[in-house]
Amino acid sequence: MNKRNAVPLRRYGTWFRLTRVSDGGNGAVTDTESGSAQPAPQKRADARRNQQRLLDAAAAAFITSGVDAPVRDIATKAGVGVGTIYRHFPTRADLIVAVYRHQVEACAEAGPTLLAESSTPHTALARWIDLFVDFLVTKHGLAEALQSDDAAFENLHAYFLDRLVPVCAQLLDAAATAGEIVRDLDAYELLRGVGNLCIGAGNDSRYDARRLVALLIAGLRLR
């Protein structure tokens, strides 16, 4: 996870694009193992294997049935008992976060890179938002979960906001400072709006979330 800054931005673009095509095996990794000392005695091998199988199964189930997929379905798909899921991920939010952590991190880290590489801050913002949309649109039910006020999703909200709001704020600020956009909107509100526009996008061929998000971003421009 620390190595990732070395990966050129375009990688991320590709990554997200690949994601759209064949996501699911997104190699989620928990924070624990990216700790300080790699040679430290890692968890038992079978425990880690289970954790990985669980994440793969959950990712697959989330695609099929949304992030509300029945726990038992995920367990069956992973070839473990339901108890094992609860051991590794006490709440559903924990599981969802673990499944999508990689991609959220990648998205967060793409912000500064895009800002550095793009011709204008507004372009960087638009491209970054595209990344976020590409992510959400392919995760059925995630956008819904992000706006749900179900207490079970609190950790999920917290994680997404912690990681993405500062990045988005930086991009918005840069664009505003450059005089490209209004100062009307804070990062939280923008992300929420973009997230909402992604809801149900996968079910409805007549609805293209990307087009609407692009209009929203265009609407930010000062005239």
Added chain:
Amino acid sequence: MNKRNAVPLRRYGTWFRLTRVSDGGNGAVTDTESGSAQPAPQKRADARRNQQRLLDAAAAAFITSGVDAPVRDIATKAGVGVGTIYRHFPTRADLIVAVYRHQVEACAEAGPTLLAESSTPHTALARWIDLFVDFLVTKHGLAEALQSDDAAFENLHAYFLDRLVPVCAQLLDAAATAGEIVRDLDAYELLRGVGNLCIGAGNDSRYDARRLVALLIAGLRLR
């Protein structure tokens, strides 16, 4: 919501009449406007009272728990037995449509009026969309239901689309013809986007759906 006064009140009269045309016998006609001497076979007073209490309770429950609100909760809130709900509204879609019919009709009818009264078509569009947002923002479960692919909501979709898409299309068309906006977006997609932006708006004080919708409409403008 203050803008709604722009829609003449008489519209509401028409409104009820239209309601009766496509009604399934549950038009939730309030006493107020049907006056005293109607030759139509009036329902029993208690039945009509219950019907109204049911609609009120359902509207409240939909806000709290979405349009999936348990039937029993609605019945309890209305102070009636569950059987009474099924008597008045055999399917859930019947109940949802009945709850929102008045406002949908009012919204639909406001379109042409606004177009006639506003300085430009784009202004009319923006004001009409405001009306729609004002409606949706207070009906939290509704926006979610409108994007759900649950078969129970098919009639709901059909009703909303039948009534609102043509109106929105007329407004979009007028604005495009006037050279004010792009032709990028069809009415269905715009309504869907606006509907999505309204999801969860009532639960989150940091999120103002109206502001985001305004940006979206601004984004339609030709530069």
Added chain:
Amino acid sequence: MNKRNAVPLRRYGTWFRLTRVSDGGNGAVTDTESGSAQPAPQKRADARRNQQRLLDAAAAAFITSGVDAPVRDIATKAGVGVGTIYRHFPTRADLIVAVYRHQVEACAEAGPTLLAESSTPHTALARWIDLFVDFLVTKHGLAEALQSDDAAFENLHAYFLDRLVPVCAQLLDAAATAGEIVRDLDAYELLRGVGNLCIGAGNDSRYDARRLVALLIAGLRLR
């Protein structure tokens, strides 16, 4: 009802046979109107009309859905409110008895006639049982109700037994006295057995209740 003895037996045979073909409008009549003095001031005409429509509707519903047919279905079919049913027939058993009274009476009265007309008592018994089977086989659910221990059917049991057991006993006794059959079986048990053999006979083309009943009666014969 008192006139009926004047009707020759073969009438009854025809009647039952006709019943099998086109029963349903079986003209059930309550005891009340066959009282002592015809010129007495009868019930209001509409009340009697309702009663008759109810019986016709119930007979039809019993054929379609068995004697468990939903009360509201019967009411709807009769064009009356459910309350009217309960007024006329406080329990389901009352309704069933009223519907079938004519035929039960006819069957009961056929016993002595057959005994007088048949070549032997055993023949009379067999023919009388045939009458009973013909009756039951065409009344879906009735045989089931007759053996049900549901308290709602108590009156039904009582009525059937009161009317038919003595007749059957008379026939059995005559045959036993003539040395044709064993004395193993009392009338109650025989009727119960015959009733049971009729259960479900209408639903199953591979099952002919008449044939089995015939075997049972044959089994009574002394060897």
Added chain:
Amino acid sequence: MNKRNAVPLRRYGTWFRLTRVSDGGNGAVTDTESGSAQPAPQKRADARRNQQRLLDAAAAAFITSGVDAPVRDIATKAGVGVGTIYRHFPTRADLIVAVYRHQVEACAEAGPTLLAESSTPHTALARWIDLFVDFLVTKHGLAEALQSDDAAFENLHAYFLDRLVPVCAQLLDAAATAGEIVRDLDAYELLRGVGNLCIGAGNDSRYDARRLVALLIAGLRLR
């Protein structure tokens, strides 16, 4: 029930083996006969205990309320949650078949044995029918279910007919070949009739199904 001792007990061993062949994983194998050293993956002890309690409770409930007994009643009687029933027996037919499988198998297997052991085929038939009656008379709901046209019971019908009709046919055929009985009746119809005669036998002290069945079988004899 005392005659059942005529069926050698070893049969019951065979019985269980047969059970396993066509079993859906719920063969209700008691501990007693599977001994200690079985290589098969044993179920958890509590699960097996529950399964047995469930079968006992279901058998009892079926007697009381018929095979339509409410799932929750059975669960309560067994001291388990309703979910446990659905885990073990996904459909009601599964539960019914499991409850009666042992006895149906025993009955089926008794046919050839009785034929071999009895003095005449007709005697064998009578004794076998007695076995069947002894079985049914104590399962009050069962006889009703066997004639029900409810789709939920289709598998039940199929199972009973598959197992018992061929056995009965063999016995009938032997007796007919021996010139003892008429060829009037096929095995299906006979079993259906016997089953019907058993309906409600347990509730009514004035009604002895065995006596009536004996008369029916006697009626088959050639005179």
Added chain:
DNA sequence: TATGAATGAGTGTTCATTCAT
């Protein structure tokens, strides 16, 4: 530590029966 059996609250829906109009 892993398993998956058990739990039971939650939900939609039907229908006999009562009773206000």
Added chain:
DNA sequence: GATGAATGAACACTCATTCAT
């Protein structure tokens, strides 16, 4: 008397979560 609106008990079935093994 007649009506039919209202009631609510009853039932099947699902699934998140706990905990004995």
